[in-house]
Amino acid sequence: MTTELIFMNGYGLYVWSAFLFTLISFTSLYVITKIQYTKERNKFMSKFGALDSKKAEVARSQTINKEILSSSQSI
């Protein structure tokens, strides 16, 4: 059973390489997108932290800014 799953009648190399390529592509895309997201979010946090109290109040009044600040998204 295991041998058949690995070698697949001599097609194992083709099948596994196609699935592996897909897995690597998915992982790379996910990691790159995640890095970009984290980078932008951190930039937002540091910019927000540098605002004086009056400007911070104005910025906080926008729903989307509140959401970004409150989102502790683990994805």
Add this chain to the structure above:
Amino acid sequence: MLKFFEPNKIFLITSKAPKYVLALFIVVISIGLMEALILSPEDYKQSHSVRIMYVHVPAAWITLGIFTSITLLSISGYVTKIKNFFLIAKSLAPSGLVFNIIALVTGSIWGKPTWGTWWVWDARITSMLVLLLFYLIYLIAWRIFEDKNQVLKITTFITICGVINIPIIKFSVDWWNTLHQPASISIFSKSSIHPSMLFPLMIMTAAFALFSILIFLMKYNTELIKIKNKGLDRL
């Protein structure tokens, strides 16, 4: 109704959705892989190499669907002047590009045991390569043009040119004598694929669609935060 497309309202949903989509993707892909690699039968002609279909076909379907959506969104954005349509289109492009690459590479891997060659300048394969070039041009245009109005016009023009290629890809196997097999699945007529192979194919398609939604959501949130970063600079 168009007010729904305001980023402020959309962000409330898109910022929370990725974790649920990721969880659902993991469940669906696990079932799909089990079906595709273990439970589904081998083909009487192609033997186990047919299993490549479970990654190749969904990737091809989704890349075509994404490019069509990008075009419709760009045209809608251009007509209604709602910038958010462009933002959604731009956020869809990276996953469309990756699915296009997956379709080409896995198709090439499948071609070796089936046709005896990695690549032929066949109508279907060449038109898929042309689609990849349109994806690249579209994404590069967003990077190189800084003027906002100019980039919206140019990217819309690129997608309109690129979408002409979509029916060519779809019907290339009928219009020309190609190595690539004709479609086995049809919405309007009976499919020639056996249900035992159709089921894993559908599951894998659902998993790939979920992955493209996940990447879209993450990319869209990144783009919105980028805009908000510029907004903080202006305060």
